[in-house]
Amino acid sequence: MKKVLGLLFVVFLGIGLTGGISAQAKEKTSDKKNEVTIYLVRHGKTFFNTTGQVQGFADSPLTDKGIEQAKQVGNGLKKISFDLAYSSDLGRQRNTAKLILAQNKNKTPKISEHDGFKEWNYGGFEGKTNAEMWTPIFEANDLKFDEDWTDYDKLVNKLGDEGVADAIAESDSLKVAETYNDITKRGQAAMNKVVSDAKKKNAKTVLIVSSGSMIPTLLEMLIPGEYQGEAIDNCSVTTLRYKDNKYSVDKINDTQYVD
Template structure:
């Protein structure tokens, strides 16, 4: 059994535009965000999807609708909402300015970091989410292990589905975490713009990221 998953980051939202922490909070797509969703839809139009899934957050659902409308199988697709594919939860930092939050998270770690790269990527995702939970005054931000406890069971759910080509619309950090774990270290995870497409191969025993954050698909079988 081999399934192909096309994992798409939602289009730009107001919080993306204002560089605010979004997480489980939700803001609508901007005009640019709708255009990004439609661009992804055109890129995926000829993929005969037999299952369409979105995170249960509005920005992912809207993006998924725009993609499905352009798909060759549009009349057969009904979007399923799956909270497993939500973004990482940022606790009390949700809705706050991203630069300010970054300074709070890394305040006690900046001396060991270079100025040439974002602390977020220098530290690695596991440490960054640990630092975020520690810095969150309420300590309810989602850490690395909590994220994977939520998401890992979804692979078996998809294995049990009859679908072979699956569209999933999710979120920037969630997709980066998937690409980091299952991508064999071959991708530049600092990239990953809104509307980008990541290809995942799901087998009975494995999850493998075949490409990451493409705007135009390359190397299709």
């Protein structure tokens, strides 16, 4: 009798353990299903990037190097099946997105354009040299501007993303440059659109092509404190994950595909 009871206990225990493991496995699978991976890419190198000119809402074409960078990123991400893709109507962003998707081995989505992914609007500084806009702001904070952006992380750490944007807006003689509130308002609208689309279409992987100042703003807006003034290089990939109404960062400024 004891042997029978012992055998029954082992059987029931085995069923219980199997059920528990199965439930855990199902939970992990469910978590993965609810997760969205976002590949946030800066556009390829442009003519204004090469000449050191301010480039926000103003646009300039991708250079040969910029085109090659976009193709390299596309090749690096070619096995990823993108469910959604976004840029703004700026040619440098749109064309980078097209070049990335052209390398993909899967069926690719149509690129949706949203103003929220545009670069900051630098107002009266658009098209002027970087030095004209940035030197006074750096010097006002006891820092030195150079084309290698050596002290930029120090500027961001001192002023924050908001302080940098508002300093530019304050310095703009035309008073057209965006304030931080202007920038984040459209950025939040853009990310709300991405999340809404992802839920409607059950999307798991998203490509977004944006710009060098807007990407840090999106990071600071979505995950405050994660961005510490790191360079956002042309065609670098910043990877985010979204689950349960929260964002997390995997990588910032990943340049493995273009190095």
